[in-house]
Amino acid sequence: MTLSEPRTTTRANEPRKRALVTMARISKVFSSGTVALSDMSLTVESGEFISLLGPSGCGKSTALRIIAGLGDVSSGEIDWPSSRINSRGLPEGDISFVFQEPTLLPWKNVFGNVHLPLKLRGVSKTAARSQIMDGLATVGLQDFSDAYPRELSGGMKMRVSIARALVTKPKLLLMDEPFAALDEITRQKLNDDVLKLWKTTGITVVFVTHSVFESAYLSNRIVVMKARPGRVHADFPLATSLERDSHYRTSEEYRKACEKVSYSLIEAMGGSEDH
Numbered sequence: 001m002t003l004s005e006p007r008t009t010t011r012a013n014e015p016r017k018r019a020l021v022t023m024a025r026i027s028k029v030f031s032s033g034t035v036a037l038s039d040m041s042l043t044v045e046s047g048e049f050i051s052l053l054g055p056s057g058c059g060k061s062t063a064l065r066i067i068a069g070l071g072d073v074s075s076g077e078i079d080w081p082s083s084r085i086n087s088r089g090l091p092e093g094d095i096s097f098v099f100q101e102p103t104l105l106p107w108k109n110v111f112g113n114v115h116l117p118l119k120l121r122g123v124s125k126t127a128a129r130s131q132i133m134d135g136l137a138t139v140g141l142q143d144f145s146d147a148y149p150r151e152l153s154g155g156m157k158m159r160v161s162i163a164r165a166l167v168t169k170p171k172l173l174l175m176d177e178p179f180a181a182l183d184e185i186t187r188q189k190l191n192d193d194v195l196k197l198w199k200t201t202g203i204t205v206v207f208v209t210h211s212v213f214e215s216a217y218l219s220n221r222i223v224v225m226k227a228r229p230g231r232v233h234a235d236f237p238l239a240t241s242l243e244r245d246s247h248y249r250t251s252e253e254y255r256k257a258c259e260k261v262s263y264s265l266i267e268a269m270g271g272s273e274d275h
């Protein structure tokens, strides 16, 4: 196969569909009176790559935080049908969160930062070494384990943050606009890294973004949200016969996917198609 030939999409160990987490008629009203979410229902199937897309303030981060157990709900139910639940109502060890900021500890080196989630579980550095180095290899930073955050570029810091999220081998990776602060080329590289780990590990990803292009590139399902109050406007699969790579970015199929997502977002924002 030459470099210019598009490849067909494959994913190792394609999982059988089953509900990983179900949000049923979730509402969230903050003490300020802001209704961040109203009657939001969403089932995340195991193995999906879902993008939550929508205008600012439509509740994307709130929805993600609720899935992560970082905020309570005003009404509605969260269910984890296929997981063992701990006393906090969460599936033990199954969720990792990546924020827009890498949030690395400046006084710890890369190895120490990635070790953190395991340290919190009582795993020593020695016992965790191979897991940490595997995590760093996944994001291409195996040669930077001794470096400190101040020595890394923005993209490298975000890679460390992703390695830290993966080191506990979560089933579900929640990403809240992780690449929004990065330049376009670094963002595209990290998009490819995340897609690669999604394909090779079987992890489920819920990815919050403002970007139509990013969501159309990454996801196999798009959930477009609407604001005031936050709710689901549209929920559709985004299949492609092509491998999502640099060729895909210039393909007619990607252009059509972007158009479809873009129209849906315009609708969600109350506009018309010819805006």
Ligand SMILES: Nc1ncnc2c1ncn2[C@@H]1O[C@H](COP(=O)(O)OP(=O)(O)OP(=O)(O)O)[C@@H](O)[C@H]1O
Binding pocket: 030, 031, 032, 034, 035, 036, 054, 055, 056, 057, 058, 059, 060, 061, 062, 063, 210, 230
């Ligand atoms: N802790 C909070 N207290 C009060 N209101 C909040 C709080 N967090 C979020 N909100 C409000 O809830 C609504 C939804 O916010 P949220 O951050 O979930 O939206 P978003 O879609 O992620 O926005 P953005 O794309 O700008 O990050 C907004 O009106 C926001 O101002």
